[in-house]
Amino acid sequence: MSVGVTAGKTPSAARLRKQSWYQQPRFKRLVAMVVTAVVMAQVTGVQGVRNDLFYALEENFTGTGIWIWLGIFLAIWAVREFLQDWTRGLFARVRAAAAPLPEDGTAKDAPGGLAGQVRRVADGGRRLSTLFRGHRAYQAGGLGALLLVLIVLPLMVSTFWQQVMVDQIGMFLLIAIGLNVVVGWAGMLDLGFIAFFAIGAYSAAFWTGGLPVEPPVELNNFLVVPVAVLTCLIAGVLLGAPTLRLRGDYLAIVTLGFHEIVYLTAKNWTEFTGGTRGASSDRFSIDLGFWSYEWGLDPAPYYWLQLAFVIGVLFLFLRLEHSRVGRAWTAIREDEVAAASTGVDTVRFKLLAFAIGASTSGIAGVIYASKLGFINSEMFLVLMSVLVLSYVVFGGMGSIPGVLLGTAILVWLPEYLRDTVDAQDRYMYLGGLLVVMMIYRPQGLWPSRRRQRELRMSQEGTGSADALGAQPGGAQG
Structure with missing residues (x-):
């Protein structure tokens, strides 16, 4: 029966x-x-x-x-x-x-x-x-040819596109490279990353004497860069220390709150930051006694300066990706509990991820403030953090070439549509592109091999591809 x-x-x-x-x-x-x-x-x-x-x-x-x-x-x-x-x-x-x-x-x-x-x-x-x-x-020959094209690129485009490459593409590239460390390598969702960019910009204004308060000593902009990097490193540690036990949505909320603290402080502490009235900043200059040069209004010299910083950061981060620190970040992103059980000091490496990722935003902030010569609190809205995160996801989390390519495309697209699409509709087209991209290629435009493998395992039901929201022990929540 x-x-x-x-x-x-x-x-x-x-x-x-x-x-x-x-x-x-x-x-x-x-x-x-x-x-x-x-x-x-x-x-x-x-x-x-x-x-x-x-x-x-x-x-x-x-x-x-x-x-x-x-x-x-x-x-x-x-x-x-x-x-x-x-x-x-x-x-x-x-x-x-x-x-x-x-x-x-x-x-x-x-x-x-x-x-x-x-x-x-x-x-x-x-x-x-x-x-x-x-x-x-x-x-080496291919990279040399690419570098040569990048060097002569400002001479081949109009002044408008030179401004776009400096004020937007170059700036967002530096920020996205740092955010890729936090999101792509360490797997920690950060929605307030632009706060470090604001800290770098206000550091430039403070140490060049542009804020209402006088600095202990006025510094050249080139000397401000390491100071701003150190300041952002400390800010990254201060943000990371109380959030070590958080992940996923909870970490995103805390980082968003950190951005709001920095933004409201810059807006309301008028005696120090100038508030919405803003503050000035000196431009980059070199004085060797027998020869001197000062960056002016021409965007091309800023582009070459920015390119030098991007190349230096890429060299250091590529070495870092394949080092012991980079492998520890990968282990934490895939399964933090398993990483800790194998001897990885998760507290130390998560703090390193926040600190090192924030350092590039300090460089970008100094260059941005020096290029414009003026900053105020309304330049550092939370929308910028969302945009940078979308650039990283679109290009491919954890992939440096993907982050560079994705950032360049998504920053270029709204400017390319400037003459044919209303300003209020440009980001709508960007949103449609992101939706199609996430439906058919969620790993990103140029993904890393590890990210591709995680998505394939997730589709097969043998693993999780959501490194940003992974639960302890790899459990699905």
Whole structure:
């Protein structure tokens, strides 16, 4: 009897385990894309009027705008869902055709056969790839060519784009590199990172005599840089010390509160910071006695100075990533309890992550204040912290090349849309791009190999990809 009951329940259990068509990931992504298209049509369409609450809804949902957005997002969905399998199959067939054939000799094995030609091309590509990876000279040559392009780049663009590269791209690059240490390497969600940027900027204003209070001694801006870095290191330790037992959303709330403390202090302590009236800051200058130079209004010299700082920071952080400290951060990000049980001093390394990550914001703050010659509290809103975090996630958490590329693209895009899109709608397009990116490539534009592996294990159900919200012991909460 029990056997018959079990046999009778088996089909029912199988039907319960079977997913309906609308529960499949492909159609879930379709729903997400359609919802995003509808939202984009509304937020970028006709604006509402005060005496008619439904005017904007009627105009945006009956006009051509919603069909354009639906067409764009449905085209992205169709290409991604259907053509990707076809492309993978094509590459698989090419690899199979290029595979070694039996030694019995066939027509396809002839030198002029299609398989032989494809095989020779594939083998040549593999040998070239191996040669490129094996010789440091080729890598150094590629990096040298890239560096040369970056050096001459200001001479090839207009003054407007020079300003964008200095005031926005270069500044956010330095901040994002530091935030990548906290978020990407150590796995601690920080929503108040721009507070360290404000500390660096006000350090420049204070030590150059631009604040209402007099400093003990006035310093040159180049001497202010290490002082600002040290100040941000101390601030990072002060933030990290009381938050060592927090992670995920709780840590994000605390860091957000830290930003609000710094922001409100800069806004309300007018006797020291100048408040919303702001404060001035000297520009960079060099005086060697026999030769002197002062940075003026031209953005190109600031770009080259910023490029030098970015290269120096990248060199140090790349060395740090593969050091014992970098491996300890990775262990903490993946499972803090397991890392502690294997002897990793989690308290020390989490404090190091906060402190070292904050140091680049100090450099960015000094350069930013010196370039503008003026700062006030309204330049350091929490929106900037959210933007920098989105740049890191978009580029690929834990990947330095990804962070650089993602930051450059997302800072460039709103400025590129300046002449064609209203100012209030530019970040809407940025938001749509981020939504599509998170649906189809959550690991980021240029992810690290470790992050890719974590996401793959999460999809297979053998691990967690949410390093920012991981529970103790790897439990899923």
